[in-house]
Amino acid sequence: EPSFFPAIQVFRALGARVIGIPADGRGMRVDMLEQLLLRYRPKLVYTIPSFQNPSNIEMELERRKKLVELSHKFKFIILEDDAYAGLCYEGQQLPALRSMDSDGYVIYLSTFSKSVYAGLRLGFIVAQKQVVKQFSAAKQVMDLHSNSVSQWVVERFIVEGKLDSHVARLCSEYRKKRDIMHEALSMRCIRGMEWNRPKGGYYFWLKLPQGVSASRLVTAAAAKKVVFVPGKPFFTNGQGDDYIRLNFTFASQKDIKEGIGRLCEAIAELLDGHREMDISQEFEIKPIV
Amino acid sequence: EPSFFPAIQVFRALGARVIGIPADGRGMRVDMLEQLLLRYRPKLVYTIPSFQNPSNIEMELERRKKLVELSHKFKFIILEDDAYAGLCYEGQQLPALRSMDSDGYVIYLSTFSKSVYAGLRLGFIVAQKQVVKQFSAAKQVMDLHSNSVSQWVVERFIVEGKLDSHVARLCSEYRKKRDIMHEALSMRCIRGMEWNRPKGGYYFWLKLPQGVSASRLVTAAAAKKVVFVPGKPFFTNGQGDDYIRLNFTFASQKDIKEGIGRLCEAIAELLDGHREMDISQEFEIKPIV
Numbered sequence: 001e002p003s004f005f006p007a008i009q010v011f012r013a014l015g016a017r018v019i020g021i022p023a024d025g026r027g028m029r030v031d032m033l034e035q036l037l038l039r040y041r042p043k044l045v046y047t048i049p050s051f052q053n054p055s056n057i058e059m060e061l062e063r064r065k066k067l068v069e070l071s072h073k074f075k076f077i078i079l080e081d082d083a084y085a086g087l088c089y090e091g092q093q094l095p096a097l098r099s100m101d102s103d104g105y106v107i108y109l110s111t112f113s114k115s116v117y118a119g120l121r122l123g124f125i126v127a128q129k130q131v132v133k134q135f136s137a138a139k140q141v142m143d144l145h146s147n148s149v150s151q152w153v154v155e156r157f158i159v160e161g162k163l164d165s166h167v168a169r170l171c172s173e174y175r176k177k178r179d180i181m182h183e184a185l186s187m188r189c190i191r192g193m194e195w196n197r198p199k200g201g202y203y204f205w206l207k208l209p210q211g212v213s214a215s216r217l218v219t220a221a222a223a224k225k226v227v228f229v230p231g232k233p234f235f236t237n238g239q240g241d242d243y244i245r246l247n248f249t250f251a252s253q254k255d256i257k258e259g260i261g262r263l264c265e266a267i268a269e270l271l272d273g274h275r276e277m278d279i280s281q282e283f284e285i286k287p288i289v
Numbered sequence: 290e291p292s293f294f295p296a297i298q299v300f301r302a303l304g305a306r307v308i309g310i311p312a313d314g315r316g317m318r319v320d321m322l323e324q325l326l327l328r329y330r331p332k333l334v335y336t337i338p339s340f341q342n343p344s345n346i347e348m349e350l351e352r353r354k355k356l357v358e359l360s361h362k363f364k365f366i367i368l369e370d371d372a373y374a375g376l377c378y379e380g381q382q383l384p385a386l387r388s389m390d391s392d393g394y395v396i397y398l399s400t401f402s403k404s405v406y407a408g409l410r411l412g413f414i415v416a417q418k419q420v421v422k423q424f425s426a427a428k429q430v431m432d433l434h435s436n437s438v439s440q441w442v443v444e445r446f447i448v449e450g451k452l453d454s455h456v457a458r459l460c461s462e463y464r465k466k467r468d469i470m471h472e473a474l475s476m477r478c479i480r481g482m483e484w485n486r487p488k489g490g491y492y493f494w495l496k497l498p499q500g501v502s503a504s505r506l507v508t509a510a511a512a513k514k515v516v517f518v519p520g521k522p523f524f525t526n527g528q529g530d531d532y533i534r535l536n537f538t539f540a541s542q543k544d545i546k547e548g549i550g551r552l553c554e555a556i557a558e559l560l561d562g563h564r565e566m567d568i569s570q571e572f573e574i575k576p577i578v
Contacts, residue, residue, distance in 0.1 A: 009430050119437030141298050147436040148408030 002205075002234035002243070004053045004081065007046055020236040021045075025196070027052070027059025030066045037074045044077045049097055051084040051201025054234050054245040058199055061094055068097055071105040082110040086167045088200040089175040104128040112154050114202065115167050120150040174202075174249050177256060181248040184260035190267055204246040205231075211274035212267055213241045220270055224262040291494075291523035291532070293342045293370065296335055309525040310334075314485070316341070316348025319355045326363045333366045338386055340373040340490025343523050343534040347488055350383055357386055360394040371399040375456045377489040378464040393417040401443050403491065404456050409439040463491075463538050466545060470537040473549035479556055493535040494520075500563035501556055502530045509559055513551040 001020030011018050019040060022029045028047055036042075047067070049059035059067075071078050080097045098108035104127070111123035125135060139145065157163050181204060182197050192209025208214060214230035221228065231243025251259060290309030300307050308329060311318045317336055325331075336356070338348035348356075360367050369386045387397035393416070400412035414424060428434065446452050470493060471486045481498025497503060503519035510517065520532025540548060 006430065006433070013430055121432055121434070121436045141295065141302055142431065143410055144295070145410070147410045147439055149438060149442075150436055153438075 001236055002054055002231065002240060003046070004048060004083075005233040007081065008233075008236060011046070016044075018236050023052070023055065023057060025057060027057050027063050028067065030063045030070065033067070034070060037070060037076070041074070042076055044079055045071070046079045046081065047097075048081045048083065050082055050093060051087060051198065053083065053201065054203050054229070054231070054243075055205045056196070056198035056201045056203050058094060064094065064097055065100060068100045068106065071101070072103060076105070078106045080106050080108045082108060083114050084201040085110050086115055087171060087174065087202070089171055089178060090199050093200065098126055104131070107131060112150075115163070115170070116154060116157065120147070120154065122146055122150045122154055177248045177251075177253060180253050181246065181256050181260060184257050185264075188261060188264035190264060190271065193267070198248075202247055202249050204248060206244050206246055208242050208244065208267065209271055210242075212270045214244045215241055217244065217266060217270060220266040221263055224266055226259050226262045226266070228263070290525055291343055291520065291529060292335065293337060293372075294522040296370065297522075297525060300335070305333075307525050312341070312344065312346060314346060316346050316352050317356065319352045319359065322356070323359060326359060326365070330363070331365055333368055334360070335368045335370065336386075337370045337372065339371055339382060340376060340487065342372065342490065343492050343518070343520070343532075344494045345485070345487035345490045345492050347383060353383065353386055354389060357389045357395065360390070361392060365394070367395045369395050369397045371397060372403050373490040374399050375404055376460060376463065376491070378460055378467060379488050382489065387415055393420070396420060401439075404452070404459070405443060405446065409436070409443065411435055411439045411443055466537045466540075466542060469542050470535065470545050470549060473546050474553075477550060477553035479553060479560065482556070487537075491536055491538050493537060495533050495535055497531050497533065497556065498560055499531075501559045503533045504530055505559060506533065506555060509555040510552055513555055515548050515551045515555070517552070 001023065003020070008018055019036060019042070021033045021036065027049060033045070045067075047059070049064060049067075051058060067078065070076075078097055078101075082096055085093070085096075096108060098106040100106075106127075108126040109123060110125075112120055113123070116122075125132065127135070154163075157166070178198055185193070185195060185204070185206070190209055192207075194207040195204050198204060208217065214232065218228070218230050228247070229245045231240035231245065232238070234240055234243070234245070246260075246263075248256060290312065292309070297307055308325060308331070310322050310325065316338060322334070334356075336348070338353060338356075340347060356367065359365075367386055367390075371385055374382070374385075385397060387395045389395075395416075397415040398412060399414075401409055402412070405411075414421065416424070443452075446455070467487055474482070474484060474493070474495070479498055481496075483496035484493050487493060497506065503521065507517070507519050517536070518534040520529035520534065521527070523529055523532070523534070535552075537545060
């Protein structure tokens, strides 16, 4: 963790006990996972190894290998979510976990939501036949099958060879937008703000200066017509109120610059308010909201 | 019962105890429901009052009123599945249960799968705001939202006033096909076959002659390239092997005639086999399949 919160919601809705694995700049802390495996013996480990949502981190090769090894040793399923496959803005993307596994411990899933169009609601899995059969049966009970029109559109798109050139176009566009957001953040940077420059994917994962909470910033930024997702839902344990997730692929280049300006204004204002409070109040009290 | 078996599957998958309510030519036996209500106090009653799947029966007005009354008295939710709304080939369709309820006991659901195109996978509900909110939240966890392209297509279709004329066209086409299937069945009728002429919907619900089981007929008919759904899955209690469901909307007029011919051939052959067995065997033994 942090991780894609709708996944956390789904696992919880199904009655699973969800335990977050800490991560750093090189991806999931696989060493810490090993300790947790011994203790909890989980059935499934969910991970987004490439351009993780929300942290944009790419899990390094050594950790990928180690993770697949662990799945064999401890007999658990890895659910590899590769939603941002192909959206790599620098160098080569690292191989998928699924490509390192020959015994069916990895269930690979991806989507056309990021590479083609989210409104299609179309994804796919790569897994052992048995698993695919069971998933199909479960899907039949839920919605019979995915929308046929979407499937035809995407099938045509792939067969005509247009998907690859489309993704290449997206990459050059998103790379530019990433650079613009990175520059805007650097220019307007406030002491205590931390972030990295994403190699791929959709998001900046921004640490806020001490004293600025994401949940209060949401309201302040919304007043300036800037929206983002606050960090808390991405954690399993209530942490994360010092983080926000910023999307850099949707807004126009102009709006990105303007938006980051307004966001940093809102942060600065909250920070001033916080300092004033610090001075004016000897004891910390709960603000009346 | 009988009823739409994917609904039965969904309820069971969610851990519900499913109890079938008997039905006759005028719809659900609401009098028998009342006895069962006293005994089981169910949370939800699922019903397809109009052109029921598979029986094509239209629940009569008096029973509709009584059912809605009972929901108020015993405080249960009615899930009204109106998939075949508008596909009425004679006279007027009876009012929906939802239209008789002003206190939110009826959740109405329907689909564009039958009236527009099944591949859209698009349906809708009419219910109290609170219920819609909870359903939306659950749907968000499942698939975020329905396919946008489908929604745009159908929205345009409705706004431009084309849905009504399309349904009218379907009705006249399906009425013709229904008549052709009815005639073909009447012409080729084998003693012991029973069915009614559907007022609406998609299906004939055919009772087979004694001695012909639907599960054996499936194989025999498939050899003649005729397929249908056998009756058993539509029941909650293992009954129904003497029924089959025939769709009359999909095949061409020519294929309907030809198909019913072949189906009746297969029935006749099974019936002959059954009679021979009766003669040749003094004691009934399990056939080796």
